[in-house]
Amino acid sequence: MTKTILTMTMLTALILSSCKDTTQQENTQAATTEQVAEDIVKTTSTDKDGNNLEMAFNNTNGTATLNFKGETINLLAKKSASGIWYTNDQYELRGKGNDIELKKDGKVIFSHNDAIIITSLKDKDGQTLDMTINNTTNTAKVYLNGGEQIDLQGQNPASGIWYKNDQYELRGKGDHVEFKKDGKILFKN
Structure with a gap:
């Protein structure tokens, strides 16, 4: 009787184990045949x-x-x-x-071709403000003293230029430009 119970337990374990492997194989096959969305x-x-x-x-x-x-x-x-x-x-x-x-x-x-203006200005302290202004996309890339690129979006000024993001603001008219961070002037020529 003990031998029969032991045999039945082993057969049940084998059947359950093989069913589990089949399910894993089916899941693996389903994952590899999924269609990739086109970019x-x-x-x-x-x-x-x-x-x-x-x-x-x-x-x-x-x-x-x-x-x-x-x-x-x-x-x-x-x-x-x-x-x-x-x-x-x-x-x-x-x-x-x-x-x-x-x-x-x-x-x-x-x-x-985008209408792009590239210019570099110096202030009285010798700081450099490099600007790449794209008039087609109404954006500006600004670099203070050769530092990191600061991306700005064009605004609607009454006259002159006005670009800003959450922290920085660039305003100017003619040859005069003012560049601020959080309201504090970083560059003014």
């Missing part, structure tokens, strides 16, 4: 003539779909040193940052 980035750029170029970049597949003047253009990614490069037999799209150029049969049919 798609959409953006629109406008040239100096007011033409819009709508772009959808599928980073998962390495493709770009463009809409330009009612025409849909499908392109494949190429390896570029920096920026983007997409082509097909007729079209070529290149760009870096917000600057974009679309060619058809080697001829430029669309071009967008």
